[in-house]
Amino acid sequence: MPRALHRWNLDIAAARAVQSRLADRVETQDRLGPVHTVAGVDCGFEHNGTVTRAAIIVKSWPGLETVGSALARVPTTFPYVPGYLSFREMPAILAAFETLDTLPDLLLCDGQGIAHPRRLGIACHLGLWLDRPAIGVGKSRLVGEFDEPGPAKGDRSALRHNGANIGTVLRTRDNVRPLFVSPGHRVSTETATQWVLDCATRYRLPEPVHAADRLASSRGHRKPG
Template sequence: MAITDSITWPGSVANARLIQQELAAKVKLTPMQNPVRYIAGIDVAFPNKGKTTRAAIVVLSFPSLEMVELTVYEAPTVIPYIPGVLSFREGGAILNALAQLKISPDVLMFDGQGIAHPLGLGVASHIGVILNMPTLGIAKSCLVGKFDEPELTKGSISDLVINDKKSGYVVRSRDKVKPLFVSPGHLITKEQALQLALQCITKYRLPEPTRLADKLSKNQM
């Protein structure tokens, strides 16, 4: 997959937030126009007590959810954990991993946030804007916003509201498990992001693309 951009640390948290604000203004939540044939699940882990950054990508055919390609990119960790600007810590490794793909996915599904971020630019939105392609975030916890707890049965959904605006969804992916937080990243509507997430959920809590990417990032595949 051809990648021409990069993500580097801008030198300070203040500069990082300025860049986030600039990129957030470029986020477009417009409908995906092309059919989805391949979907990539993306996750990043920090093994070796955080000294290594490992970006893992699993590409699945859609809607069959059969794995067709996987790749891992590792590099020394150069940016510490700083809440709110994680895409700068993870983004470079993710872009390098994407560059290794032979199959170009139609949409990227991140284990992380889309617009459900204090500045409206989680990792899914950040990379979506840079690559100008459809992305969505599937997060395991709520970073910002208010919501009513969905019913305890699989498939129950409630709205994630940020600044009085419905910005995503809270989804119960299995009976009586903690919900997931689904938000669009870029070039996709929140309804399409929800539908795609639901179509990728099987018998596990996480949708297949990010579930497999999570396993790969932990070297469990």
């Protein structure tokens, strides 16, 4: 991974051009190997947002036991602009991945996959960069229209945008706000949806992402009660 050869603090116009170019390389068909490890990826911020904190939690599959983790803190160089999240969080995320000796078999990223204006959400960007199967798990919608899914765990509806199916609005627990699942790379919408549901055991967020969320967030450090 030619990390040193890349600059991430581009202007919006340049970032947009990069997204459009990379979007063509995203694979929406299943191309996964045996999945023995599933990782959750998320970011948090410290010091008034000047530092980005990326967290990765690697879980075994099946079993969902934590078998690895990584944490990296990097100076924040890109502002939060809807549609350009990867340029803000990728530097820290890649720094965290570099401390892992083995890449996970499947990545669950907090954020969208192809459910993005130019079909290049952070899950796509990360999946392409690491050449790993990746799934986007958003807590809210960026783009797309959908019908409210039923109230029970497993209920779902299609997320569409510009006449295309870009993901699934999935209920991962009874009576909780649904998640927005979309392919990141090398995973189909159907498979992505199934993996998120299979990893959703006790929280709204799938286990790996929930764990990464806690590690990335400053509140995850508070003492248990």
